[in-house]
Amino acid sequence: MRLIVLCVLLLTASPLSAAERLNVVASFSIVADFVRIIGGDRVNLSTLVGPDGDVHVYTPAPGDAKRIAEARLVIVNGLGLEGWLPRLVQSSGAKAEVVTASKGIAPLKLRSGADPHAWQSVVNAKIYVANIADALVAAGPEDADFFRAQAKAYLEKLEALDREVRDAVASIPTERRKVITTHNAFGYFAAEYGVQFVAPLGVSTETEPSARDIAAIIGQIKAEKISAVFLENISDDRLIRRIAAETGAKVGGILISDGLTGEKGPAPTYIDMVRHNIKALTSALDH
Numbered sequence: 001m002r003l004i005v006l007c008v009l010l011l012t013a014s015p016l017s018a019a020e021r022l023n024v025v026a027s028f029s030i031v032a033d034f035v036r037i038i039g040g041d042r043v044n045l046s047t048l049v050g051p052d053g054d055v056h057v058y059t060p061a062p063g064d065a066k067r068i069a070e071a072r073l074v075i076v077n078g079l080g081l082e083g084w085l086p087r088l089v090q091s092s093g094a095k096a097e098v099v100t101a102s103k104g105i106a107p108l109k110l111r112s113g114a115d116p117h118a119w120q121s122v123v124n125a126k127i128y129v130a131n132i133a134d135a136l137v138a139a140g141p142e143d144a145d146f147f148r149a150q151a152k153a154y155l156e157k158l159e160a161l162d163r164e165v166r167d168a169v170a171s172i173p174t175e176r177r178k179v180i181t182t183h184n185a186f187g188y189f190a191a192e193y194g195v196q197f198v199a200p201l202g203v204s205t206e207t208e209p210s211a212r213d214i215a216a217i218i219g220q221i222k223a224e225k226i227s228a229v230f231l232e233n234i235s236d237d238r239l240i241r242r243i244a245a246e247t248g249a250k251v252g253g254i255l256i257s258d259g260l261t262g263e264k265g266p267a268p269t270y271i272d273m274v275r276h277n278i279k280a281l282t283s284a285l286d287h
């Protein structure tokens, strides 16, 4: 009898084999971070667009269809972010359930349609986490207690993170809460926390701005009284110094919008990303 009890204990203590874990594919690094935290070792997680990848323009890799074919769940952002995904799912012949993590958020509009960057509001991230937890519980009911406990603990961290963001923004004088960014990815952050993000007029996000673009940006910064400029695609330091010299605006720093960095980067997790961004904002805007 004692031997049997011991065997059961050993079985429950041993790590799950790959076959026992729930196969989940996440579309990109931010959704993957949530799945990793809630799913822990009960989930066999595979990420299509990993750290530092661009989820907007992803070209599926040869192995992706196979990964999707073997998955029980495919967890995506939705809101049109993964335009390349439906064809991939179809071509894989997958029976996987596609779960939209952003389901239930209040979508904002961009000129081109829904704004997909809903995760930039921590309030929305909590909805993502609740949706992902529900999907994992439905697909792996034997681990329901585990998934719910993981989600609860993480939601508490996100609650604290949301307060951190509000405190950080509150420390910035109201009239200084206005920045320029080239990537129009902070609409949800702006709506939730009250920092204005202005797109540089007539500047492509794809290419290095020309001298004329820089002159236009300088005029815009002065006209709109913008306090800081985050221009991620300007690699020429002289242009950056010219903007700073002619406007007095702070230029520099990087806001991370669409994906996490690798382990050695500033944002290997979602929480790190949000903290990185509030630090970049407060150090550029606090005066």
Ligand code: ZN
Pocket: 056, 117, 183, 184, 185, 257, 258
């Ligand atoms: Zn984006």
